[in-house]
Amino acid sequence: MEIERKWMVNGWPRGLKLLETYRMDQGYISVRPTVRIRREALEGGRTALVLCFKGAPGKGGLSRSEIETEINEKLFRQLEELIGLPMIRKIRRTYLTPDGYHLEVNSVDEGLPSAFWYAEIEYKTEDEARSWQAKSVGLGEYLNDECTGKPGSSMGEYWISTRLKGEEEGFVD
Secondary structure, three states, X not given: OEEEEEEEOOOOOOOOEEEEEEEEEEEEEEOOOEEEEEEEEEOOOOEXXXXXXXXXXXXXXXXXXXXXXXXXXXXXXXXXXXXXXXXXXXXXXXXXXXXXXXXXXXEEOOOOOOOEEEEEEXXXXXXXHHHOOHHHHOOOOOOOOEOXXXXXXXXXXXXXXXXXXXXXXXXXX
């Protein structure tokens, strides 16, 4: 189960400890339901190839089922070829918040007209997610545009609007 909140942001945060940086490429086999592949290259570390399935968001958009499994290079390449569209490029930096949460900040498709930034925090429970306040840890200005659960704010919707451009209901065929 994935429980998270998401914000639109501008740039990397200041004053937080940087924990890790990933360069990612991800593409969608299907958006509804979500089936995606992602190459996750940890700076100075290993690269993982991941197949991910996500269920529909629950009430309020805070949680949904998620299954991730690593796959081999051959299967990744076959699925990438099946998708047949340019992958979304992301740089993800993970920062430590003053209260110990991991703030994942993403720069998406840098250099393209559609480029944007978002941040997210994963929680153990929905109650914990609902009660966490950015301003209580000095992040109120940075995390001031929450988009958790808002229609059109998912990476799948971004895929549809930038890669499919009118293809049938989010399915690559």
